[in-house]
Amino acid sequence: MSVQWRVAKRVDPESCRAWQLLMKFYFVQRRHLPEWAGESGLSQVQCHVLHLMEPGRPVPMSRLAEALSCDASNVTGLVDRMEARGLLARRAAPGDRRVKVLELTPAGERLRAEMLRHMTGQPLPLASLTADERRALVGLLERLVGED
Amino acid sequence: MSVQWRVAKRVDPESCRAWQLLMKFYFVQRRHLPEWAGESGLSQVQCHVLHLMEPGRPVPMSRLAEALSCDASNVTGLVDRMEARGLLARRAAPGDRRVKVLELTPAGERLRAEMLRHMTGQPLPLASLTADERRALVGLLERLVGED
DNA sequence: TATTGTTATACTCTATAACTATA
DNA sequence: TATAGTTATAGAGTATAACAATA
Numbered sequence: 001m002s003v004q005w006r007v008a009k010r011v012d013p014e015s016c017r018a019w020q021l022l023m024k025f026y027f028v029q030r031r032h033l034p035e036w037a038g039e040s041g042l043s044q045v046q047c048h049v050l051h052l053m054e055p056g057r058p059v060p061m062s063r064l065a066e067a068l069s070c071d072a073s074n075v076t077g078l079v080d081r082m083e084a085r086g087l088l089a090r091r092a093a094p095g096d097r098r099v100k101v102l103e104l105t106p107a108g109e110r111l112r113a114e115m116l117r118h119m120t121g122q123p124l125p126l127a128s129l130t131a132d133e134r135r136a137l138v139g140l141l142e143r144l145v146g147e148d
Numbered sequence: 149m150s151v152q153w154r155v156a157k158r159v160d161p162e163s164c165r166a167w168q169l170l171m172k173f174y175f176v177q178r179r180h181l182p183e184w185a186g187e188s189g190l191s192q193v194q195c196h197v198l199h200l201m202e203p204g205r206p207v208p209m210s211r212l213a214e215a216l217s218c219d220a221s222n223v224t225g226l227v228d229r230m231e232a233r234g235l236l237a238r239r240a241a242p243g244d245r246r247v248k249v250l251e252l253t254p255a256g257e258r259l260r261a262e263m264l265r266h267m268t269g270q271p272l273p274l275a276s277l278t279a280d281e282r283r284a285l286v287g288l289l290e291r292l293v294g295e296d
Numbered sequence: 297t298a299t300t301g302t303t304a305t306a307c308t309c310t311a312t313a314a315c316t317a318t319a
Numbered sequence: 320t321a322t323a324g325t326t327a328t329a330g331a332g333t334a335t336a337a338c339a340a341t342a
Contacts, residue, residue: 015275015282019268020268023199027196048179076326081307097318097319098317135162141166193332221304226332226333245300246342
């Protein structure tokens, strides 16, 4: 870890400020996550699962563990509880009898849609931006978060 | 909840897209939070506490519960564990003998600085933006997340 | 009376290690 | 042998209710 290396890693002030604000945004959102769950009592990780599970797109358990950056044994219990609540279901995967894929139930799809509705509009004052500014923000975020 | 109300709440496509991307950003960051904790094994909520606790600024327990949107009884256990790890300390508050204020220890300050360093630069490709774009992003985020 | 923080309790989240079934 | 998922276990996070000390 030489001086040269540290100099090479030095970033400009705008990037530092941008990162400060992105971190702050993350924690502001984290604080308001209970509101997104609404009356349903979803936990943070359950909100994350619901966000990841798109209707009509089965997801193997192992892929969920990867997407959550958590251990596979964790996913077992998590899916147990969400399945017991009727939000999703395990199904056999064609081609490999070891894997189980997850699908949203109709109730799960409804709750997911409700959560997404709760998330949009709170708590940031997006309306305070002009139409041009919103377009610029979308363009920048597309570059950062990507399309996938 | 009349039809008029629902029409009044309708938002433009740019705002919808912006919200989709902001939500995605949140969950992308959430996934990478274990990396921010580095070798220290900090949990998500402990990272949140460290982010909130600025060196030299004592915080009452009740204010921490409010900032985390969680119950006061939760804060008791959380602070117990972080205090046991030597990251922060309870102190009596002048003027009101009911309240206890929290302060970072030197070890807590060091770990906080290390966490902030880990957070900046990962996992978003901020370097892919031009200097002008970074300035624009900072300006928009300042408006959204505010200064506080 | 109201507020700050704690305790007791119960449930959820999380990782580690050992295991089964399948590839 | 390696991989997908489960079980057992232990510790951390979380809310509810009841409580003590203070305002």
